[in-house]
Amino acid sequence: MVKNEILQSYLSKNNSASFPGNLHLVLVLRPTSFFHRTVTDIGFRFSQDDFMKMPVVMLSSITDLLRYIDENQLTSEFGGTLDYCHSDWILLRTAIESFAVTVKDIAQMLQSFGTELAETELPDEGKIIENLLETHTEKYRKLKDAIRSVSKEGRNLLSSLETTGKQDDAQWDIKLDWETVERLLAQLRDMESAFDGFFEKHHLKLHQYLQLLRYEQSFSEMDLCLEHLMNQEKEFSTKVSTLAQTEQALKRMDSLESNAQEVMSRAQILILHGHQLSAGHHYAMALIMQRCNELRHRCDTLSTALQSKHSIFLQTHQLLLCLGQVQTWCDEGAYMLANQLVDKSQSKEGAQAALRDIERFLEGAPPNLNSGPDILTIEYEAVLTPQLQVSQMIQNRQACLRKLADKHVRPIQLVAPRPENPPRSKSPLFSPKHGKVSTDHLRCFQIEVIHDFQESRSCVAYSVDGDDSPDLLKRHVMRELIETERIYVEELLAVLLGYRAEMDNPTLSGLLPPILHSKRDVLFGNMPEIYNFHSRVFLQELEGCLEAPERVGACFLQRKESFQMYECYCQNKPRSESLWRQFSDCSFFQECQKKLEHKLGLDSYLLKPIQRLTKYQLLIKELLKYSSDCEGTSELQGALTAMLDLLKSVNDSMHQISITGYKGDICELGRVLMQGSFSVWISHKRGPTRMKELARFKPMQRHLFLYERALLLCKRREEHGDGIDKTPSYSFKHCLKMTAVGITENIKGDVRKFEIWYSGREEVYVVQAPSVEVKMAWLNELRKILTHQQKLKEQKDVNSFV
Numbered sequence: 001m002v003k004n005e006i007l008q009s010y011l012s013k014n015n016s017a018s019f020p021g022n023l024h025l026v027l028v029l030r031p032t033s034f035f036h037r038t039v040t041d042i043g044f045r046f047s048q049d050d051f052m053k054m055p056v057v058m059l060s061s062i063t064d065l066l067r068y069i070d071e072n073q074l075t076s077e078f079g080g081t082l083d084y085c086h087s088d089w090i091l092l093r094t095a096i097e098s099f100a101v102t103v104k105d106i107a108q109m110l111q112s113f114g115t116e117l118a119e120t121e122l123p124d125e126g127k128i129i130e131n132l133l134e135t136h137t138e139k140y141r142k143l144k145d146a147i148r149s150v151s152k153e154g155r156n157l158l159s160s161l162e163t164t165g166k167q168d169d170a171q172w173d174i175k176l177d178w179e180t181v182e183r184l185l186a187q188l189r190d191m192e193s194a195f196d197g198f199f200e201k202h203h204l205k206l207h208q209y210l211q212l213l214r215y216e217q218s219f220s221e222m223d224l225c226l227e228h229l230m231n232q233e234k235e236f237s238t239k240v241s242t243l244a245q246t247e248q249a250l251k252r253m254d255s256l257e258s259n260a261q262e263v264m265s266r267a268q269i270l271i272l273h274g275h276q277l278s279a280g281h282h283y284a285m286a287l288i289m290q291r292c293n294e295l296r297h298r299c300d301t302l303s304t305a306l307q308s309k310h311s312i313f314l315q316t317h318q319l320l321l322c323l324g325q326v327q328t329w330c331d332e333g334a335y336m337l338a339n340q341l342v343d344k345s346q347s348k349e350g351a352q353a354a355l356r357d358i359e360r361f362l363e364g365a366p367p368n369l370n371s372g373p374d375i376l377t378i379e380y381e382a383v384l385t386p387q388l389q390v391s392q393m394i395q396n397r398q399a400c401l402r403k404l405a406d407k408h409v410r411p412i413q414l415v416a417p418r419p420e421n422p423p424r425s426k427s428p429l430f431s432p433k434h435g436k437v438s439t440d441h442l443r444c445f446q447i448e449v450i451h452d453f454q455e456s457r458s459c460v461a462y463s464v465d466g467d468d469s470p471d472l473l474k475r476h477v478m479r480e481l482i483e484t485e486r487i488y489v490e491e492l493l494a495v496l497l498g499y500r501a502e503m504d505n506p507t508l509s510g511l512l513p514p515i516l517h518s519k520r521d522v523l524f525g526n527m528p529e530i531y532n533f534h535s536r537v538f539l540q541e542l543e544g545c546l547e548a549p550e551r552v553g554a555c556f557l558q559r560k561e562s563f564q565m566y567e568c569y570c571q572n573k574p575r576s577e578s579l580w581r582q583f584s585d586c587s588f589f590q591e592c593q594k595k596l597e598h599k600l601g602l603d604s605y606l607l608k609p610i611q612r613l614t615k616y617q618l619l620i621k622e623l624l625k626y627s628s629d630c631e632g633t634s635e636l637q638g639a640l641t642a643m644l645d646l647l648k649s650v651n652d653s654m655h656q657i658s659i660t661g662y663k664g665d666i667c668e669l670g671r672v673l674m675q676g677s678f679s680v681w682i683s684h685k686r687g688p689t690r691m692k693e694l695a696r697f698k699p700m701q702r703h704l705f706l707y708e709r710a711l712l713l714c715k716r717r718e719e720h721g722d723g724i725d726k727t728p729s730y731s732f733k734h735c736l737k738m739t740a741v742g743i744t745e746n747i748k749g750d751v752r753k754f755e756i757w758y759s760g761r762e763e764v765y766v767v768q769a770p771s772v773e774v775k776m777a778w779l780n781e782l783r784k785i786l787t788h789q790q791k792l793k794e795q796k797d798v799n800s801f802v
Helices: 004-011 034-046 062-066 086-118 126-167 172-235 243-279 285-339 348-363 373-379 381-406 470-504 506-511 520-524 527-543 549-558 562-583 587-596 602-606 608-625 633-656 687-694 772-801
Strands: 026-029 056-059 672-684 700-707 710-716 730-737 741-744 753-758 763-768
Touching (some): 086 126, 086 172, 172 285, 348 381, 470 520, 470 602, 549 608, 562 608, 602 608, 608 633, 672 772, 700 772, 753 772
Parallel strands (some): 026 056
Antiparallel strands (some): 672 700, 672 763, 700 710
């Protein structure tokens, strides 16, 4: 309750502003003195409009007040028992409000500092980052001190409220204040915990960024050092011709290896440091591990190159030593043989003495020449040639001398021998034949087609034991088909990732010739398209046929059109092989092969699609062998026919790409249906031309290409290239549009001949096939084309009539 003086000031104002809550009842205690009561009544009348919406009760005494309010809620001056000190209450409320304001200020400071941390841009200099770390840590410590101070203030206030609350548990206001302070303290603890976590993450990120920056700087410096050493190694020429040059090169190589060893030791320390950073869950773990791998690769490459070059110099040094010893020995041997007088060797004693001289000379041969020829061939083939020449001379002389020493030879008249060979220099090392190393033993290793183990197996002819049923044998063939398909897909993927994709790898760009960047599609053809078809479609369909082999024929027939992509691959194969032969020694391909751990080169894997295409028909034949009169046999037979037709089509298209001189777009002629060589006579209705053609008694040899829309006549030219590189070419001569072609199937005199006439017999081509079977095959295909064209023409006439 309020006193009368205060009530008048309340009544003079808007009640909604004076009382924060909703007023339901107003109790007015009138003063006891006449003057004060009169003033109160007057003031109430002036403010009566403010209380029109609520009931007002006028009380004459404190006793009347106690009827409405319990005495426990009234202070002693109103006749109640509530122990209340207004000054203490004001101090307490002030302390609580001050604590709340401080907590709010702390929250704003934390939010401001958090925003500053979040918006901090990371610089590229280590010193600036260190200063940032120090500044942020100092601000963090100051904020922590402020939080601790406010927390201590809140705990003291809470303790004071708890002490007051224990004296009188019925004081509701104290309980509410205690809950308010406790809530503020809880908010402060939550803010402190969240702030600690945020700052810890920020501090860790900044610290790791500083670590990464220093590691990148160390990596760049180390990379420059290793690159400098690699350049020194590459500039270190292995071309030495004398022993002194070799020894000097070995000293320089030792110095370079010493420097490289010191740099690579520092690189190993840097790699170890990178692994430690990664083990500490660094946010840039992937980048750090990449740098470690790059350093390790560079160190391995440098070490291998240095070891290889050092080994070359050591072998060269040893070889030059051996060459010097061999040259001296050969010179002495040739001199000794030249000085042995023939007349003294005719007697037994003379021959024995000459033999002893040769044996003593052989005992003093250089140690490396005591090895067998096979070992010398492997180690020092250059040394072997002069040594064999002199050794053969000595052996021949020994054989002659032994014959003379073993039997008595009658004296013969000495005749000056006529030299059979022109004079030669003292040392056989300077013979014109010296240094010519035979490479005949290498020629037998030429490989035309290379297969891996799985692909080298011929299609297995499964033997039928007592318990093996045809169904079981079909499952064996199916398992082989699926397993080899999986291996084929894996090999294609290895080539595409290990070679084709690596062409875009910046770390290998220095090893790749620039011209190959734009020739990738020539080298690999449409292998990506083939891989996508087999990995995403065909392999999955084959795996679905494992338990139902009868469905595999339909699987091949369903995808018959997709297999036409092999035709494009095979047409590109000659260009691919030519490109490979030009760059097969490129370091890029060797590095990729080393990474893939392939025993065979890229060219062997580029043959895989062609080998796989020929494998299918063999496996289908095996399935047919065990599928007689079974479900799916007709589909299998159709699949075999389709694959054989595909092989024939591929072979035909391979010939097509060698056609030269055709002016138009050969693709407009449609697909190649057949091709082959024939004897052809040509006659024309036109006079001069016809006489010229009739004068030709011998037929012309022409290679015919039958397309869906035309027939091309070409002349086969000489094959170009050597050995397996020979490729025929076909010079274009005539083009007959199938819309103007007619045929005469039989000609008297030769069952192998038939006629192809053009433009109403304006031109007639008499064609002689190699056999009747070839003739019938061509006629069947020509009939199909002509029948199909006749149907199209009739349909066109009907449409135009309608």
